[in-house]
Amino acid sequence: MEQLKNTGEGIVVSKLVNGIVIDHIKQGQGYKIFKQLGLDTLEDVVVLMRNVPSRKMGKKDLIKIETDMEVNLDVLGLIDPNATVTYVKDGKSVKKVRLTLPKRVDGILTCKNPRCITNQERIANVRFTLVDEESKEYACEYCEARTRL
Amino acid sequence: MLKGRNLIAPVDFSMEEIAGVLDTADRIIEDQAAFSQKCRGKVLASLFYEPSTRTKFSFDTAMLRLGGEVIGFSDPMTSSTAKGETVADSAKTVSQYADIIVVRHPKEGTARLMGRYADCPVINAGDGGHMHPTQTLTDLLTIRHEMGTLDGLTVGVCGDLMFGRTIHSLVTCLCRCEGIHFVFISPKELRMPEYVKHAVRESGHQWEETTDLEGVIPKLDILYMSRVQRERFVSEEEYLRLKDYFILTPEKMALAKEKMIVMHPLPRVNEIATAVDDDPRAAYFRQVKFGMYVRMALIMALLGVE
Numbered sequence: 001m002e003q004l005k006n007t008g009e010g011i012v013v014s015k016l017v018n019g020i021v022i023d024h025i026k027q028g029q030g031y032k033i034f035k036q037l038g039l040d041t042l043e044d045v046v047v048l049m050r051n052v053p054s055r056k057m058g059k060k061d062l063i064k065i066e067t068d069m070e071v072n073l074d075v076l077g078l079i080d081p082n083a084t085v086t087y088v089k090d091g092k093s094v095k096k097v098r099l100t101l102p103k104r105v106d107g108i109l110t111c112k113n114p115r116c117i118t119n120q121e122r123i124a125n126v127r128f129t130l131v132d133e134e135s136k137e138y139a140c141e142y143c144e145a146r147t148r149l
Numbered sequence: 150m151l152k153g154r155n156l157i158a159p160v161d162f163s164m165e166e167i168a169g170v171l172d173t174a175d176r177i178i179e180d181q182a183a184f185s186q187k188c189r190g191k192v193l194a195s196l197f198y199e200p201s202t203r204t205k206f207s208f209d210t211a212m213l214r215l216g217g218e219v220i221g222f223s224d225p226m227t228s229s230t231a232k233g234e235t236v237a238d239s240a241k242t243v244s245q246y247a248d249i250i251v252v253r254h255p256k257e258g259t260a261r262l263m264g265r266y267a268d269c270p271v272i273n274a275g276d277g278g279h280m281h282p283t284q285t286l287t288d289l290l291t292i293r294h295e296m297g298t299l300d301g302l303t304v305g306v307c308g309d310l311m312f313g314r315t316i317h318s319l320v321t322c323l324c325r326c327e328g329i330h331f332v333f334i335s336p337k338e339l340r341m342p343e344y345v346k347h348a349v350r351e352s353g354h355q356w357e358e359t360t361d362l363e364g365v366i367p368k369l370d371i372l373y374m375s376r377v378q379r380e381r382f383v384s385e386e387e388y389l390r391l392k393d394y395f396i397l398t399p400e401k402m403a404l405a406k407e408k409m410i411v412m413h414p415l416p417r418v419n420e421i422a423t424a425v426d427d428d429p430r431a432a433y434f435r436q437v438k439f440g441m442y443v444r445m446a447l448i449m450a451l452l453g454v455e
Contacts, residue, residue: 142258
């Protein structure tokens with residue numbers, strides 16, 4: 001179980017035993033990831049830390065989840081491809097995952113084109129394909145309009 | 150092999166497949182009577198969720214001239230849509246009756262959606278501002294039939310190049326041909342979008358941009374005129390300022406090559422003076438007929454009729 005303490009030098013979160021650490025999140029993106037992963041509905045212990053001092057990043061956000069749940073990396077890669085994901089078991093790091101922008105995502109993005117049929121009818125798992133890595137733009141499979149998260 | 154396929158966007162077909170459709174259209178032009186029973190017993194469902202008399206007539210006539218039958222609507226309020234049926238369900242249902250579906254819809258991506266759910270081929274007859282691939286086939290047949298080739302031409306496109314989806318589609322399709330020189334003629338406010346220029350650059354063809362129609366008309370093999378569309382403008386004032394920016398007149402035609410042809414997707418407003426209609430180089434009404442022939446050829450190809 002995670003425990004939060006204020007030691008006088010800042011808030012310290014005790015070590016995770018079993019779960020997932022999402023680290024190196026760009027400052028300000030933590031809450032977005034928290035919402036997109038649906039962590040607000042999770043019954044397990046979840047800690048979202050914002051504006052954590054970081055040598056490399058200046059400040060960063062950080063999420064720790066004490067859970068066995070699967071993390072949808074597609075969403076993470078879309079919001080912050082530079083974040084790192086570490087799976088922890090029995091207090092030890094067992095797997096590190098590097099995120100990249102997914103080439104395609106199904107059922108996560110919604111088309112920003114108001115004239116697209118997907119905004120009129122409920123269509124399951126609309127597919128978006130990465131068309132510009134730099135601007136993080138994805139094309140809707142139906143209207144081909146470019147959109148981002 | 151196009152049998153059973155959909156045509157939603159021009160890129161759905163390779164240039165070889167497009168050439169095959171154009172070849173069939175040429176055979177139809179040569180001997181229309183030989184094709185009059187090719188689709189006997191076949192039914193085309195013509196689903197027009199927004200009005201488009203010209204395109205609907207073209208498809209309906211194409212099927213009738215192949216000996217087939219046509220069902221459908223041109224007012225969605227008379228269809229199950231009025232009862233709240235989804236496009237996906239409509240596609241599934243209609244394809245139980247018909248052998249091929251033609252759909253026009255104001256929402257972009259609808260034809261692709263129908264193609265996913267229908268149990269028969271689907272042809273996109275225009276989905277909002279997105280695609281209208283049979284107009285592109287019409288344009289290609291017109292050029293090939295009138296000029297004898299799709300390669301090595303100097304093609305001027307003139308008017309609203311920013312919002313003209315017909316022109317974007319034609320230019321990107323011609324990029325798949327050899328040795329095309331594009332001339333983009335438009336007011337500064339309605340220039341060709343960057344993505345089309347990018348496609349031309351990537352394909353290795355040449356292009357130039359100008360506001361001077363008279364200056365470039367002597368070198369053109371094709372002059373494709375387009376209408377400035379009122380619905381694209383927020384300001385009525387801006388529309389009125391730009392709508393008559395280019396008007397093709399007999400005086401300007403006098404500067405053009407003897408073999409140049411003038412095309413237009415129609416309807417026109419003021420951009421081509423009616424005095425040009427009698428010029429043998431005015432190909433826009435012939436273009437309408439080519440549209441019907443190419444749709445006949447397309448229906449045959451998707452139904453697998455030899």
